[in-house]
Amino acid sequence: MLGAFAVGKTSLVQSYVHSIFSERYQTTIGVKIDQKNLCFNDTDVTLMLWDLYGDDDFMKMKPSYLIGSSGYLLVADGTRNDTINVALRLQEMASETTKDAPFILLINKCDLIDSWEVEQETLNKLEQKGWKIMLTSAKDSIMVEEAFSLLTQMMLEKN
Amino acid sequence: MGEKHNTNPSEILEAGKLNELRNLIIGLDHQELERLQNLIRDPHIFAEEISELLPYSVRKLIEKGELAIDSLQPFIEDAMHKSIQNNPKRLADILFPIMGPAIRKAVSEDLKRMIAAVNANLEAGLSPRSFKWRLQALLSKRSYTEILLANTYIFHVSHVFLIHRETGILLNQEIAAESTDLESDMISGMLTAIRDFVQDSFKSAASGSLDVVQVGDLNILIEQGPHAIIAAIVEGQPPADYRLTLTETVEAVHFNHATDLEKFDGATKVFVHTSKFLKNCLQKEKKEKKSNVPWPLIFILTIILGLIFWLTYLNFDRNKRFNDFVEKLDELPGYHITKTEKRNRNFFVYGLRDFQAGTYDSLLAQSRFDSSRLKLQLEPYISIEPAMVLKRADEIINPPSSVIINYAAGNLFLSGTASEEWVNQAIENAYKIYGVTNLDTSRLNQKTDIPQPDLEWIIPAIEKYTFIFEMNVVSLSAKQQQQFDSLVQAAVHLDDYNNMYNKKMAIYVRSYTSRTGNVDANMRVAVKRAESFASLLKDAGLRDELLEAQVLFTEDVNVSQMLRSVRFEVFEKIE
Numbered sequence: 001m002l003g004a005f006a007v008g009k010t011s012l013v014q015s016y017v018h019s020i021f022s023e024r025y026q027t028t029i030g031v032k033i034d035q036k037n038l039c040f041n042d043t044d045v046t047l048m049l050w051d052l053y054g055d056d057d058f059m060k061m062k063p064s065y066l067i068g069s070s071g072y073l074l075v076a077d078g079t080r081n082d083t084i085n086v087a088l089r090l091q092e093m094a095s096e097t098t099k100d101a102p103f104i105l106l107i108n109k110c111d112l113i114d115s116w117e118v119e120q121e122t123l124n125k126l127e128q129k130g131w132k133i134m135l136t137s138a139k140d141s142i143m144v145e146e147a148f149s150l151l152t153q154m155m156l157e158k159n
Numbered sequence: 160m161g162e163k164h165n166t167n168p169s170e171i172l173e174a175g176k177l178n179e180l181r182n183l184i185i186g187l188d189h190q191e192l193e194r195l196q197n198l199i200r201d202p203h204i205f206a207e208e209i210s211e212l213l214p215y216s217v218r219k220l221i222e223k224g225e226l227a228i229d230s231l232q233p234f235i236e237d238a239m240h241k242s243i244q245n246n247p248k249r250l251a252d253i254l255f256p257i258m259g260p261a262i263r264k265a266v267s268e269d270l271k272r273m274i275a276a277v278n279a280n281l282e283a284g285l286s287p288r289s290f291k292w293r294l295q296a297l298l299s300k301r302s303y304t305e306i307l308l309a310n311t312y313i314f315h316v317s318h319v320f321l322i323h324r325e326t327g328i329l330l331n332q333e334i335a336a337e338s339t340d341l342e343s344d345m346i347s348g349m350l351t352a353i354r355d356f357v358q359d360s361f362k363s364a365a366s367g368s369l370d371v372v373q374v375g376d377l378n379i380l381i382e383q384g385p386h387a388i389i390a391a392i393v394e395g396q397p398p399a400d401y402r403l404t405l406t407e408t409v410e411a412v413h414f415n416h417a418t419d420l421e422k423f424d425g426a427t428k429v430f431v432h433t434s435k436f437l438k439n440c441l442q443k444e445k446k447e448k449k450s451n452v453p454w455p456l457i458f459i460l461t462i463i464l465g466l467i468f469w470l471t472y473l474n475f476d477r478n479k480r481f482n483d484f485v486e487k488l489d490e491l492p493g494y495h496i497t498k499t500e501k502r503n504r505n506f507f508v509y510g511l512r513d514f515q516a517g518t519y520d521s522l523l524a525q526s527r528f529d530s531s532r533l534k535l536q537l538e539p540y541i542s543i544e545p546a547m548v549l550k551r552a553d554e555i556i557n558p559p560s561s562v563i564i565n566y567a568a569g570n571l572f573l574s575g576t577a578s579e580e581w582v583n584q585a586i587e588n589a590y591k592i593y594g595v596t597n598l599d600t601s602r603l604n605q606k607t608d609i610p611q612p613d614l615e616w617i618i619p620a621i622e623k624y625t626f627i628f629e630m631n632v633v634s635l636s637a638k639q640q641q642q643f644d645s646l647v648q649a650a651v652h653l654d655d656y657n658n659m660y661n662k663k664m665a666i667y668v669r670s671y672t673s674r675t676g677n678v679d680a681n682m683r684v685a686v687k688r689a690e691s692f693a694s695l696l697k698d699a700g701l702r703d704e705l706l707e708a709q710v711l712f713t714e715d716v717n718v719s720q721m722l723r724s725v726r727f728e729v730f731e732k733i734e
Contacts, residue, residue: 020342021349029356033327033348048328048348064355068325070425159424 002061002094003075004086005054008108011138012075016145017049026053031065040152047152061090066097071155073147078107078135081117102154103132104147110135111142274453304337314395315443320347321412321433322388323423327351330387330430333437341392350390354381384409386420391440404440411436477528481506484526484533487634488519492546494537505532512537513547515554543594546640552592556585560700561655562603563648569596573603575651612656614664618729620649621666626692626725633691633725646727647699653729654705663732667709668693670725674714685710692725704732 001009010023010032017034025032036047050069052061066072074091076083087105094103105126107118123133132150136143178189198204220226243250296303317338321330329347334340350372357369372379378393382405389409393401412433413420419429481499485508489496493516500507506528523530541547545566552564552571562575571589573582582603589598624646626639635643650666657664670689672681689708696706713722 018342018345020345025349029353031352031356033345033352035342035345046344048326048344050327050348050352062355062359064359065352067355068323068327070326 001049001051001073001075002066002087002090003054004077004080004083007054007075007077007080007083008138009054009073009075010051012073012106012108012136012144013049013051015141016148026051030062036148038148038152040149040156045152045156047148061093063093063097066094069094069098069101070158071102071151072098073151074103074105076105076107076118078109078118079112079115081119084118084122102151102158104151104154105131105133106136106143106147107133108136108138111137111140274456302339305339313444314393314397314401316391316393316397316401316441318343318392319437319440320350320390320392321430321437322347322351322390323420324351324383324386324388326423326425328423328425328427330427331433331437333434333441335441335443347390350379350381351388354388380405382406382409384413386423387412387416389437389440397442398444401442404442408436408440480526480528481533484522484528487522487526490634490636491519491522492516492544492550493542494519495540495542505534507534507536509536510538511540511542513542513544514539515547515550516542541593548592548594552589552595555588555592558585560651563651565644566595569594570599571595571597572599575602576604579604612652612659614656614729617649617652617656621646621653621727621729624727625721627721628688628723628725633688633695635695643695643699647696647701650696650701650705654702657705663704664729665705665707665732667707667728667730668696668725669709669711669728671711671713671716671722673722674712682710688723688725 001013003009010026013034013036017036019032019034021032021034023032030053032051034049034051036049038045038047050065052065072094074087074094076087091103091105094101107123127133132154134143134147134150136147138144181189181192198208217226221228292306293303295301296306299306315335317335318341319333320343321332322328323330327348327350329344332343353372354369368381368383370381372381376394378395378397380391380393380397380402382389382391382402387409389405389412391401391405415436416430416433478501481501485496485499488494488508489510493513494510495512496508496510498509500509523533548566548571549564552558552566556564558564558573558575559577559581562573562577562581565572565574571592573585577585582600586598586600589595624642626635626642628634653664653666656662668689670685670692672685674681686708689710693706693708697703
């Protein structure tokens with residue numbers, strides 16, 4: 001899980017994953033690891049989910065946490081346009097570190113469509129570049145499971 | 160033919176050229192080639208030659224991995240099976256030298272295990288430590304096993320994880336039998352994250368890596384390899400060489416799974432074979448080097464043996480006291496014991512008791528035997544023991560103090576002086592005394608024959624006697640009884656002398672003791688002995704004024720006196 005500070009990464013996953021660690025780990029060592037078990041095409045798959053601390057001025061994301069990733073969810077906040085820029089920057093870094101591992105851009109907080117800042121045109125451009133983009137809402141549980149399934153599919157296909 | 164060849168120069172030349180050509184092409188001369196041909200043609204020589212190489216070749220094939228031991232196994236097993244079927248004795252002969260020691264070892268190991276198990280159970284069940292640990296477990300909400308392990312072992316490896324270095328994915332794990340399952344996947348990931356975090360955060364120590372995470376008594380030892388790391392969760396302080404075990408395990412995993420690790424795609428099944436390496440890391444060491452001496456068992460056995468010894472001693476002591484009592488009862492005048500028996504924890508005594516025999520209460524008290532267990536079944540009878548006959552005579556003829564009576568073999572002897580009236584009555588009544596068949600009055604009223612009371616002969620007649628007794632018992636044997644009677648007779652003469660000359664002569668009844676050891680205790684025993692003897696004399700009819708019990712120390716007297724003896728000295732009482 002990559003994304004700017006307070007885009008809702010933890011909220012997106014917390015009700016979908018098995019977790020034993022406190023969120024304090026994110027602010028201390030910068031990552032919290034959760035587990036997500038799912039069945040994809042009759043195959044049991046275990047996803048080890050590294051929920052990274054939101055990249056901001058106080059704390060930069062540690063690139064070493066990305067090493068060995070099979071895929072990642074890039075999260076941005078639809079109500080804050082600048083989070084798209086952070087996502088773009090993070091994607092560049094991740095793409096290099098993970099050797100082009102598959103990813104999905106999740107534009108979160110789609111339940112707050114009235115205060116939406118991100119323009120459709122920006123998203124269209126990214127889609128043209130081949131990015132997978134999904135509009136999600138952690139609050140209303142919109143498209144979260146689907147995002148995990150799609151990413152799993154993409155990772156398995158890459159392998 | 161050969162000669163013909165040799166004589167033809169052109170042929171010799173040809174042969175020489177051919178040889179040279181052969182040498183150039185295959186490097187073998189004619190002789191060498193012939194030797195090789197012979198070798199192949201003769202199967203015996205060929206087999207001998209091959210036999211030297213064959214074992215070496217097989218070894219090489221196995222080393223290269225081209226021939227697996229597994230593939231040889233069925234042949235070897237079949238061969239052994241057939242050999243045993245054909246001649247089982249042969250295998251028995253081969254195994255014989257190792258069977259004995261092996262069986263002995265197995266039995267001894269089993270015995271050791273059993274003793275250790277008994278010990279452990281005793282310790283666990285009885286020791287206050289186990290209660291303390293249970294309380295600790297209750298308060299800390301940890302399992303009793305965890306507390307027990309933490310307190311019993313110097314170190315104890317509960318979990319070993321094999322983690323893919325790049326992804327943090329758990330490849331395999333081994334858990335100690337007594338430990339609980341953890342969320343190993345997430346813990347592995349978190350460990351990897353922490354390791355990355357530490358390495359990123361403290362870049363100055365770039366050459367180093369996170370080797371230990373310590374939380375209280377818990378240590379997580381991390382050993383890094385190029386593609387995988389091993390994390391061992393250890394309670395307590397592991398020995399220094401445990402790190403070497405981890406290093407060797409990482410090396411072994413990399414050696415055996417180099418390709419799997421390099422091309423890791425998330426599938427972990429292939430790493431199940433690393434379990435045999437990981438299990439080596441599940442070590443533990445007991446806190447106290449257990450002594451080979453099974454103290455708790457020895458303690459219990461000692462208590463049991465002590466109890467058995469004590470009960471045996473009690474039984475022995477009771478029997479001894481009973482036997483002593485019976486022996487003395489049998490010696491008591493008027494008693495005759497015929498049989499004793501021990502039944503249902505009770506002691507039965509069968510025998511006869513004279514109507515006029517004294518009581519045995521003091522004897523019983525002296526023997527300290529539990530009277531509630533004593534069952535006496537004594538039939539009444541009339542005894543003709545001298546003491547009993549004399550007792551009856553005393554009652555029937557009632558002699559005055561001036562008359563002494565004696566009895567022996569049916570004869571009652573009267574001596575001394577008495578009135579004619581009494582003598583006549585005595586003659587008349589003597590035959591009513593059971594046991595008396597004849598009355599001898601020849602020494603009665605023969606004043607000329609009876610010596611006048613005179614200290615010259617009375618004093619030696621009293622002082623010549625010495626009575627020696629057991630430790631603290633004053634009881635007369637049959638022989639002593641006769642001496643006692645004579646003593647009493649002499650004392651009666653002394654009393655007569657007092658009456659005749661209005662004197663106050665008396666007798667010291669002396670007991671002797673020593674200053675060695677416990678003087679107070681010696682003194683008490685000696686006083687008791689002197690008083691007991693004096694009371695025996697009083698019982699025999701002597702007046703109280705005539706006797707005075709006294710104790711002397713043997714060290715204080717000139718003549719050597721035996722301990723536990725009673726002697727007498729005549730002295731004059733001064734008012």
